Amino acid sequence: MGKSCFHCGIEFENESFVVDQKDFCCIGCKTVYEILSEHELHSYYDIEKNPGISPLQFVGKFDYLDNKDISDQLLEFDENGIQIVNLFIPNIHCSSCIWVLEQANKLNLHIKDAQVTFPKKTVRLVYNSSSLSLKELVVLLASIGYPPKINLENKNTEKQVTDRSLLYKIGVAGFSFGNVMLLSFPEYFEVSEFWLDQYKPVFRWLMFAFSLPVVFYAASDYFISAYKSLKKGILNIDLPIALGVFVLFTRSTYEIIAHTGQGFFDSLTGLLFFLLVGRYFQQKTYAFLSFERSYKSYFPIGVTVIKDGMEENIQVKDVKKGDRILIRNEEIIPVDSILMKGNAEIDYSFVTGESNPIHKALGDKIYAGGKQKDQPIEIQAIRSVSQSYLTQLWSKDSMKNQEKSQDFALTNKISKYFTLVILIVAFSTLGFWLWWDPGYAAYVFSAVLIIACPCALALAEPFTLGNLLRIYGKRGFYLKNGQVINRMAEISSIIFDKTGTITANDQSKIHYHGMELNTHEQALLKSTLRGSNHPLSRQLYNMLRSQNILTMDDFKETAGKGIEATFEKDTIKVGSASFLNHKAATKVENTSVHISTNNNYKGKFVLQNMYREGVFELFKNLSKHYEIAILSGDNAQEEENLTKRSPSGTKMFFNQKPEDKYNYIKDHQKEGSKMLMIGDGLNDAGALKESHVGIAVSENVNVFSPACDAILDASKLKDLDKYLRLSKMGVHIIHLSFVISFLYNVIGLSFAVTGNLSPVVAAILMPLSSISIVAFTTLSTYYVSRKLT
Known part of the structure; x- marks a missing residue:
């Protein structure tokens, strides 16, 4: 009898490689196992049986990546021994996949960083190219079960390939549900002439057979997700569903074996069918409302292009291949380009984390995301601008402190305790019905678990914040992430820089x-x-x-x-x-x-100085709710004029160095203030980063910094009070969504625990509740945004 490889599962007859009393078909599988074990990643094999792929399958398959012309088409960055590549990996399907891939630096020490974008199924890897080639990197990913799908002709659209596994599962569940319902008709109508004893067992066993692919295939994602969450000590939202499906299946199987009834196979298959349909529509709704595709086009950053010897400011998104661009000191390189003129000292810390500037000679290639640290240079774009790439760099959580990078912490906390409460209620209900009517206990227990799923609760915050991000973007206010909105709603004090922030450069x-x-x-x-x-x-x-x-x-x-x-x-x-x-x-x-x-x-x-239109009206409106201060690097000549035109109580400090602004904010925040800093994004980087929310005002300047949380089009400064009010309304909408979700669950549970709600109806109501929350948050945010702005 042949042996089975522990890593890839392939059966083989020849002599095996043995490690830890486990058989491996080849030295490649053995090596991958040893690497995983050495770095304490052996729990990877708990994800599923034989999750890896034998490296022998990829011998020669990726040899074309040794060709520099081909690899250059895939690389986002290749400078000073560091390469960055973004790979599409179709096998990414759950949180465990994310965990494994983001531990890639432990699999190979030459990998510096790995970040997974789950919706697009991509992983972005930063690695040392002098010690690890692109081909070796790809083979390593393939050997642990994540072979990249590479299409050089159209690599961008490749990322958008739809995962059809959910549709297949819906098809299986729907087919089984229809057949089980058909086989259940005789017993529904008690057709005694037809429903003789010799046919009844056959029909029931057929229903059992149709339920098997539903439970073990269509419902597999729920079971896998629940198992992994329990292993990590987490109660996620799939656990109640998996538990309900298991109880219904076990109880139904027992009934047909013991000849005590036909079970609940109709409810079981219908439950899974409607749950999966609901999940599909949730995904489609999310894709439809996804803010990522639309708000980036309003990125308010400008660059200077040189045409016929004349300098012209245009939006960064309008830069095309062949454009000649002027890059000043501290400006970001917006696009891959060739150095045409000047002394280039490029700081790539924005991209790689390495802060030592790299000197470039005329004709050298300069990658997008670098920052010029010397005199102005002229570059020629060799491709069009990818704003999503610049945004990805700007949004790196590594650039922010931990407090600012926590996403949806309130939702996660509530969902965790919500699931625990539901499990307590469900088991209490089960205990009561086992005493009152044991034959009905499993049915009621499953209904309670399904109707009380906190999906709607979990969707309220991300959908509200996501839609607000899009609304803000269309109005010239670009936020790094949704949590900036939550922090804006907490602000107690607002600090303004003067020159270039509240003054208009083109009017002085x-x-x-x-x-x-x-x-x-x-x-x-x-x-x-x-x-x-x-x-x-x-x-x-x-x-x-x-x-x-x-x-x-x-x-x-x-x-x-x-x-x-x-x-x-x-x-x-x-x-x-x-x-x-x-x-x-x-x-x-x-x-x-x-x-x-x-x-x-x-x-x-x-x-x-000429002040921006509406700035003093803005001060007046803000002073009703916030403490206002002006920190200026200029002298105090303008103090008298500003004092006359500003609301009483406005604090003013002049001759402030960048470190003075930083210390002012740091000291006040230690005392409990939540401070919003508005500056030019250049000299105010320290103050912007230290503040609770940092906003950089942009006026056709390509100097956006990782220090700021948001970029505001200078012409929209007068609307800042409306944007802050909108953030507070957004938080109110989230809280109201939580209340609606809780009310839905209380009402649903009151029917379920009394046995007046079937699991099938619960399965239909659950996705409808989620979709209703999404609709409510979307319509509400649009309504308040139109009213306020």
Whole structure:
């Protein structure tokens, strides 16, 4: 008799490889088992029997990945010994699959990170390409049961392949349900002339036979999910369903064996059929309402493209292959491109976590997601922009602290205790009916378990927040994730930066005071300002007349202070008076930008601040519910004007360095305040990250930072109070959805525990309740958003 491989299940006759008294068909299966065991991942084999795939099946199958031209089509990133690939894996089907794949760094130490996107069935892997090739990585995934499906001709659409297993299970359950109902008719109508003793057992055993594929195939996902959750000490929402199906099947089987009745095979098959149909419609509803496909198109980030020697700001989503793009200091590279001009020092920490800048020469390839850390460069796009990729980088939870990255914690907590309560109620009901009417106990027990499923409860929060994300996005307010909405509803204080946040860059009036700049000095100034994204730099750059743009030999920008650059033998400094060591640093003056060349002070540009439309009306509305403060890096010249126009009680602090803003927020939050910080996303990164909610105001600037929780189109700042009110209404809708779900369960349970509700009816009502909650949250969020905004 042949042996069976413990890893892949293949039967073989030849001599086996034995480890831990387990047989393996080949050295490959043995090695995979040893790797899993060595890293304490042997519980992988508890997922299902023989879950792996023999590496022998993949010998030569992925050799084409050794071809660099082919692998380059798959790689998202390939720089400095680090490669990133996003692979479509059809076999991803449950939480255990996610767990195994995200432990890939334990299977091979050269894998740095693995992130699974469950709805798309993809895994994004970051690995050391000098020690692990793409082919070896793919073979490793295949050997543990997750072979990627690679289609080079259309790899993007490959990710959208629909899993039809649910439809197959619905078909099996529906076929069995129809036949069981047909076989049950004689007993329903008590047709004694036909329903003779010699036919009754045959019909009942046929019903038993039709129920087997329903229980062991169609219901398998419920049993597997319940088993895995129990192993991990968790009570998930599939446990009551699995328990109800098991009890109905066991009781029905006992009845036909003991000849005491026909059992509940009709209810059992009908129950599974309607449960699976409900799950299918829930999936379709979710896909229809999925915010991911729509709100990203409103990503309010701009880039500067160069056309016919002229600079033009466009939205990042409009960048096309062949466009020439200007990238300033601290700007994100929006698309894979070729360096055409300038000195590129690219920081890829946004992508790989490695913070050391990489120098690039003219003609080198630069990957999307890198950040320029020097003078301005010009790049040429080699493909169109993928906003989903930029969003994926921005939304990395690793960039946030743990408190900010907890998703749907309230729902998960309530669902866990809800399931426990339901199990207590169900077993109490079972005990009563075993005493009152044992023949009916299993029937009532199953009805209680099914009707009280907390699916509707679990859907309320993600659907409400998801729909609000889409609504916000359409209105120029882009949020990192749904939990930002929950935190917005908790805000008690709001902090505003001044320059570039509440002031309008394109409306300020600028006057120059000082010695006249010659043509060469004007070119130096224009070229230096070109590399900065600071709001004052951008204003001056746009105001100065066109000059021959110079490629600076050296460029250094100090956050909140100024810029120093050199060209050949000339040095220029642009910034605050203190940065230039000028005597004006001791005076309170209007917002000014000082200039010196070759350590000779030249003069200053004085800016008359123009505030954004509606900003003081916004302050008035916000002051009714929040404490308001302005933290500005500028001097106090504007304090009197701001005090007159702002609500009484508005706190104002000037000459604030980035670290001062950070410390202000940190100290107040230690005292219990929930603070919202609104800044430009550049100099305020520390304050944005430390705050309970950090919002970066965007005005055609590609400097969005992982530090912020949201990006607000500058033209929409006046609507901030409405967005905050909408977040509170969203939380109220979630709470109301919880109440509706609880009422539904209480009413349903009152019928079920008294034996007045069949499991089949319960199975129909359960998905209807979920769909009704989804409809309620969707319509409610649309209604309040229209009313408020």
